[in-house]
Amino acid sequence: MRDSEFDFIRTLVYEHSRIHLGPDKRELVAARLGKRLRATQLTSIGEYCDLLKNRSDGQELAHLIDAISTNHTFFFRETPHFDFLRAHVMPEMIQRHRTERWPRFYAWSAACSTGEEPYSLAITLTECLQNTGWGWQIEATDISHRVLEKAGAAIYREDVVNRLPPACIKTYFQKGVGPQAGNYRVKPALRDHVSYHHLNLLEGEPPFREPFQLIFCRNVMIYFDRATQEELVNKLARRLVPGGYLLVGHSESLTGIRHSLQLVRPAIYRRPPVS
Numbered sequence: 001m002r003d004s005e006f007d008f009i010r011t012l013v014y015e016h017s018r019i020h021l022g023p024d025k026r027e028l029v030a031a032r033l034g035k036r037l038r039a040t041q042l043t044s045i046g047e048y049c050d051l052l053k054n055r056s057d058g059q060e061l062a063h064l065i066d067a068i069s070t071n072h073t074f075f076f077r078e079t080p081h082f083d084f085l086r087a088h089v090m091p092e093m094i095q096r097h098r099t100e101r102w103p104r105f106y107a108w109s110a111a112c113s114t115g116e117e118p119y120s121l122a123i124t125l126t127e128c129l130q131n132t133g134w135g136w137q138i139e140a141t142d143i144s145h146r147v148l149e150k151a152g153a154a155i156y157r158e159d160v161v162n163r164l165p166p167a168c169i170k171t172y173f174q175k176g177v178g179p180q181a182g183n184y185r186v187k188p189a190l191r192d193h194v195s196y197h198h199l200n201l202l203e204g205e206p207p208f209r210e211p212f213q214l215i216f217c218r219n220v221m222i223y224f225d226r227a228t229q230e231e232l233v234n235k236l237a238r239r240l241v242p243g244g245y246l247l248v249g250h251s252e253s254l255t256g257i258r259h260s261l262q263l264v265r266p267a268i269y270r271r272p273p274v275s
């Protein structure tokens with residue numbers, strides 16, 4: 001890939017997703033563009049750059065962002081977060097609900113990828129909120145249309161699901177038969193609590209108004225530069241109820257970022273409660 005082509009691609013990706021592609025990502029970008037060349041039947045990255053310049057409908061740009069973004073995720077990733085939810089966040093929120101009478105417990109999985117994160121959260125909320133009579137809802141968003149489609153379908157390969165405890169699989173997943181043999185699907189009782197939306201976290205406002213008791217924004221900030229991380233953290237903080245929690249990936253320290261949140265423990269932040 002020529003320098004000018006790499007610069008064109010990285011600028012375009014930055015402008016539309018804020019994903020920062022440093023010089024060390026050149027090989028990765030070239031490899032991922034290979035897929036788009038095959039899909040568009042073009043033979044060089046130069047021709048592909050021309051296609052991006054000439055297509056005004058943004059369709060190829062969406063495919064480019066899909067191809068460049070890293071979607072790696074798995075069920076109950078970073079288990080200390082789920083342990084903390086069960087042990088601290090949920091008992092505290094249930095207690096507060098008794099006086100504040102929130103209509104629902106609202107959580108947001110920002111950058112939800114293929115759905116493993118919001119469904120892990122849904123399992124945790126089901127178990128923590130049963131017998132409380134308190135309704136709950138998870139909003140899940142991502143910039144990639146491809147991952148959102150997979151998340152909404154909620155179908156996962158057996159080898160992915162089999163890493164969960166058997167009792168969890170039995171309760172929350174349906175085993176596929178016929179053409180779906182070898183797959184599992186998340187049961188409707190969980191799926192009905194999760195809504196998916198396309199959203200670039202750095203562009204405009206999310207399509208929901210309610211403040212959240214809990215926001216997961218994990219393993220996406222590593223792809224942004226410091227200024228973008230700061231903008232995003234402050235944007236998310238404004239969407240939390242006072243005393244609400246923001247969970248970030250364990251490799252994503254907010255050190256050096258100006259924000260109003262309190263550090264509770266590594267990768268767990270909280271909007272200060274009203275005193």
Ligand SMILES: C[S@@+](CC[C@H](N)C(=O)[O-])C[C@H]1O[C@@H](n2cnc3c(N)ncnc32)[C@H](O)[C@@H]1O
Nearest residue numbers: 017069072073111113143144200201218219220
């Ligand atoms: C590595 S995955 C993390 C998934 C999940 N949160 C986890 O921790 O397992 C990062 C996700 O961030 C999404 N993403 C990247 N840039 C984004 C942006 N500007 N707005 C929204 N989502 C973005 C990607 O499409 C990808 O699905």
